[in-house]
Amino acid sequence: MNRSLVGALSALLLGGATLVGAGAAPATAASPAKAPAPAKVSAKAAKAPKAVDFTGTVALSNCSGSVVRTPGSADSDPALVLSNGHCLESGFPGAGEVIVDQPSSRSFTLLTASGGRAGTVRASKVAYATMTDTDISLYQLTSTYAQIQSSYGIKALTLSDSHPTQGSAINVVSGYWKKIYSCNIDGFAYRLKEGDWTWKDSVRYTSACNTIGGTSGSPVVDPASGKVVAVNNTGNEDGGRCTLNNPCEVDENGTVTVRQGINYAQETYPITKCVTTGNKINLNLAGCVLPKP
Numbered sequence: 001m002n003r004s005l006v007g008a009l010s011a012l013l014l015g016g017a018t019l020v021g022a023g024a025a026p027a028t029a030a031s032p033a034k035a036p037a038p039a040k041v042s043a044k045a046a047k048a049p050k051a052v053d054f055t056g057t058v059a060l061s062n063c064s065g066s067v068v069r070t071p072g073s074a075d076s077d078p079a080l081v082l083s084n085g086h087c088l089e090s091g092f093p094g095a096g097e098v099i100v101d102q103p104s105s106r107s108f109t110l111l112t113a114s115g116g117r118a119g120t121v122r123a124s125k126v127a128y129a130t131m132t133d134t135d136i137s138l139y140q141l142t143s144t145y146a147q148i149q150s151s152y153g154i155k156a157l158t159l160s161d162s163h164p165t166q167g168s169a170i171n172v173v174s175g176y177w178k179k180i181y182s183c184n185i186d187g188f189a190y191r192l193k194e195g196d197w198t199w200k201d202s203v204r205y206t207s208a209c210n211t212i213g214g215t216s217g218s219p220v221v222d223p224a225s226g227k228v229v230a231v232n233n234t235g236n237e238d239g240g241r242c243t244l245n246n247p248c249e250v251d252e253n254g255t256v257t258v259r260q261g262i263n264y265a266q267e268t269y270p271i272t273k274c275v276t277t278g279n280k281i282n283l284n285l286a287g288c289v290l291p292k293p
Contacts, residue, residue, distance in 0.1 A: 001086050001194065001234040001245060002216040050226035054115040056157040057175035057219065058108035063087035064176040065108060066219040067148065067156040068228060070272045075146040077279040079156060081108055081123065081139040083217030084233050085131040093131045095196040098293040100281065102126040104139060110152055115178035118152040128281045131197045132291045134266045135233040157219055160227040161272040164203060171221045172232050176214040183208035192264055194234055194247035203230045203265040211235060211263045220265045228268055235263030
C-alpha cells in the first residue's frame with residue numbers, strides 16, 4: 001500500500017516506497033521526490049483538458065484525500081471526504097471487515113488551488129470504510145458543501161459515475177505531499193492481492209505515476225472531465241509476490257503477475273451507486289456492489 005505517514009518516513013529513510021495509505025502506506029512530509037516527466041495524453045484528453053490543481057483536496061495526518069460529491073449530491077448535504085480504508089485513524093480494517101457509521105472527529109487540512117492551507121474541516125463519522133474488494137474510506141463532515149464553499153471558496157470534486165477508460169490521461173493529486181503526478185491508465189488488474197487483502201478491478205498506472213508513501217488516498221482525476229475516477233492506494237515496491245507493499249495481479253485463471261515499481265488505484269464509480277438522498281450511504285440500493293458488514 002502507498003503507506004501512511006509513518007510508513008512513508010521509513011521509506012524515505014530506507015530509500016523505498018510502500019502501500020500508499022494510512023497504517024501501511026502514506027509518506028510523511030519531507031521533500032517530495034523529483035516530479036516524473038509528464039506522460040502522453042490521450043487524444044480525448046488532449047482536446048479539452050481541465051486544469052488539474054489542488055482544489056478540493058485535503059491532507060490527513062498520514063495520507064491524502066479529497067472532498068467529494070456524487071452527481072446527485074446537493075449543496076446542502078453534509079460533505080464527504082474520500083481516502084483509503086488503510087488510512088483510517090483506527091488502523092487497517094481486517095480482510096472481510098466493513099465499517100459503517102463509526103463516530104470520528106478527525107480533522108483534515110483543506111487546500112487551496114495552489115496547495116496552500118485554506119482551513120480545517122472536521123469529520124462527524126466514518127460513513128463507510130473497507131479494505132475488502134476495494135480500499136476506501138468515506139468520512140462525513142460537520143460542514144455542508146455550501147458552507148465549505150462559502151467559508152473557503154472551495155468546491156468539492158465530483159465522482160465520475162462510469163468506469164474509467166484504459167489509455168486515458170490521469171492526474172494523481174496528493175494533498176499530503178502537495179504534488180501532482182501525471183500518467184495514463186495502463187490497464188486493469190482483475191484481482192490485486194496484497195497480504196491479507198484482495199481488491200477487484202484495480203486501476204494500473206503507467207510508470208510515470210511513481211507514487212510514494214503519503215500519497216495514499218489521493219484522488220485520481222481525469223483531466224478531460226475534471227472528475228475523480230479512482231483513489232490511489234498501493235504499489236509494488238520491492239518486486240515481492242503478493243506481500244505487504246508488494247501487491248501482485250491475479251487474472252481470471254489464477255495466473256500471478258508481479259510488476260515491480262508499478263502503482264495502482266481503486267475505482268470510485270461504484271460509490272456513486274451506493275449514495276442516496278442527503279449523501280447517506282445505502283448499501284441496499286439497486287446497483288450498489290460495495291461490500292456489506
